[in-house]
Amino acid sequence: MSQANHDNLIGIKDVATRLPKLINKLPNIVVGLKQAYLRTESTPAGLGLAFEQAVKRNPHGTALIFEEQSYSYTELNEWANQIAHFQLEQGAKKGDVIAVIIENRCELMATVIALAKIGVISALVNTSQTGKVLTHSINLVKPIAVIVGEECREAVDAVRDSLTLDQNHFYWFADQNTRQDAGQAPKGFINLAEVIQTAKKTTPKQLKSVTGKDGLFYIYTSGTTGLPKAVVFKNSRWMLAYGTYGHVLNLKHDDVMYVTLPLYHATGMVVCWCGVIAGSSILAIRRKFSTTHFWSDVQKYNASAIGYVGELCRYLMDAPESEIDRAHRVTKMIGNGMRPNIWDKFKQRFGIEEVLELYASSEGNVGFSNIFNFDNTVGFSPVPYAIIQYDKDKEQPILDKKGFCQKVKKGETGLLIGKITSRSPFDGYTDADKNKSSIMHDVFKKGDSYFVTGDLVRNIGLRHAQFMDRLGDTFRWKGENVSTTEVENICSEYDKISEAVIYGVEIPNTNGRAGMAAITLKNGAELNDEDLVNMAKTFKKELPSYAVPVFLRVQKNLETTGTFKYQKSKLKEEAFYPDRTSDRLLILLPQAEGYCDINSEILSNIEQYKYRF
Structure with missing residues (x-):
């Protein structure tokens, strides 16, 4: 363990020992923080703009790898521009929503970039959803169109009559390399790969009008109760992730980030890809995670970094040891949910030097990042938050005599809440009523407001926390x-x-x-x-x-x-x-x-x- 004692509590001396390794990252971190914080809601910002900048930094470098397909930054950018121009011709405008239902593959990434550039919100629908849940998720965000991959078409067809959108706005991508062969669209669908072939490849002028306050994604979360909820993920929030998580990774042009996480979730789509775009690096994706093929893929793509969640790490640890375990150049990993009981074992077995564990939620306003590379912690948070005393049996905070919440002491566990400010706003759900139940008022003084994460974390010192458990439903x-x-x-x-x-x-x-x-x-x-x-x-x-x-x-x-x-x-x-x-x-x-x-x-x-x- 790298902490000062067996309790994993962190002190000033512990942080001081980590500073030398941060020195080479500092210039990149400073640039990132400027990107994240020195902007207003009305400043041009977001994924589309950041990707354009990455193209200028590394136009001929590889941007994306999937199976045997590979695209340079220029090629991927021109593809996205064609999709963007076509959607503009169909009447799409900033603030509109298009539901995107495509598994991890190149067509998904090109589509997301395209919509980001023209200010259209990508509703990233969970590709495993079917039936009533799928119907609810699509109708909830009132999309003007649906873009579906052939691999998900059967599920969409089954609920099509229940969807409240124009039947002429169902777009389709064949389940193949559509840049080489557009395929033949099924009845009732427009072949998007075919219709964009004559579209312009230049950057749409609408890019400059997309600002921080504009929506980028709808990411679906179960929230606390009921059917999936659509969380508004604004461009300003993307810039925050880009400037922090993205630049802390410190990837270079020749670095390859291997991601098998579902890209309808923020960990893969936002956190992992942010690091790649920040470094004008290479993103290598797999349709679905495979224990058997994980490290052979890492070798195949010459990956130097990987995205993870806790389950992925456990599956890899369960696999029989092999000579391939260390036959790679991966030294960094970013994600969340690494279990304390395998943290050190995982690093030792697979030769990992840096675990950038993080904490964030799709709907929340507080985030942690393990920038000092301590073990068994979600890391450090620069945003205002509190960990308050909580009675699990009564399912409510423990108040003092004046009726205010009380913070836990160092080493204690409590409920994590994030202070709502202009710099750390709560963007919330599409449903205003659900937003109300997620906010606490008059927490430490009259007039303050905090977002309730629903998570129990342990205060381990110097603004570091350790995830413990989830509350609620x-x-x-x-x-x-x-x-x-x-x-x-x-x-x-x-x-x-x-x-x-x-x-x-x-x-x-x-x-x-x-x-x-x-x-x-x-x-x-x-x-x-x-x-x-x-x-x-x-x-x-x-x-x-x-x-x-x-x-x-x-x-x-x-x-x-x-x-x-x-x-x-x-x-x-x-x-x-x-x-x-x-x-x-x-x-x-x-x-x-x-x-x-x-x-x-x-x-x-x-x-x-x-x-x-």
Whole structure:
């Protein structure tokens, strides 16, 4: 451990020992901070402008690699410009929204750059969504058009009649290298690769009118309850990430960032790509993460940096050791969720020197970055925040005699809140009512306002924090936030289920919490073998894979508090252990078609980590 003591608390001496290694980064960090903070909401800013600047710095250098495809900064820029000009011809204007549903590949990146340049907001729809959830996500942001990859077309076709947008504005990319072969569009879709071929390759003049206050992305999050929520991600916020995370990475023209994270999430699309654009470096992407191919891909693309989430690191650690583990030039990694129990082991096994762990949320206004490269911390935050005392049982802050919140002491854990200021605003959700519930007023004095992150963190000193857990009605599994209400609604639609309560439970040696549903059955109903298969089939169809409950608990009645809140704390404690309850407990094992009862053998295998959830 690199901290001063076993408690991971950080003091001035610890930071002083790290300063020499920061010296070579300082010029880049200073430039980044100017980019991030010396701007106003009305100043031209954002992804489109930053990418143009990267093109000028490195016009002939490689910008993007995917499979066997490779594009220089100039080539990718001209491609994006053609998409931008075509959309302008169709009437798109600044502030409009276009839903983008494409898996990790070059067409996604070109589309995002294009829309950013003309001030059109890219609604980055989760490509694993289907059915009612997909319908909700698209209609929520009122798009003027949809751009879909062939790999996601079937899901869009299934809900097309439920979408509230012009049927003539469904655009399509073939699932192939469309710069070489545009393909043949299916009925009802316009082949975007084909129609842009005669469009201008020059930079659209609208680029200069895109400012910090303009929207860049809608990124979907489960928030705290209900169906996915669309978070407004402004260009000013992108510039903040670009100026901080992007420049701290200190990448050069020949550096290659390998990203397998889903690019509809901010960690991949914003954080990882920011570092690449800041250095005019190379982004190498893979459609989906693969443990088997990860390090061979790193070798293939000669990657020097990788993007990560906690689950990815665990999967790589679970894989058998190999001579390829260190046969690469990767020394840096950026992301979030690295577990303390594998942090040092991961660095040692794979030869990593710098873990730029960070903390941020799509909707939040507070961020941390591990710029001093300490272990087991989300790092340092330059923005105003507080960690307040919190009663988990009562689910509320602990107030002093005057009714104000109280900060935790060094070494203690509490609720993280971010102060809302002109420099750290809360951009919020598309739904104003949901914004209200995310803000606390009169926290330390009358008139102040703070964003409630819903996360418990530990104050480890010198404005550094350590992530501990999530509160509320979401939990994190497989690198995704799972909305309990969304899953409860789907589960309750099964014909034999009367009511469902969803919560996360910890499985030994895994990251986050796996979904567990406590269900009550309709009068006289019983679950037979056919139900166990049908439930799994139904949940898999209606929910993203990460949201499908791993465990079921069949109860006669669901216990509630005096205010009709479910007793989730008790359910979480009893989890999936048969000796803690007489209720029937079921599990959906990896690769299984249906749920089965948990017996002593299955429980033993879970505890010995014989299943790979």
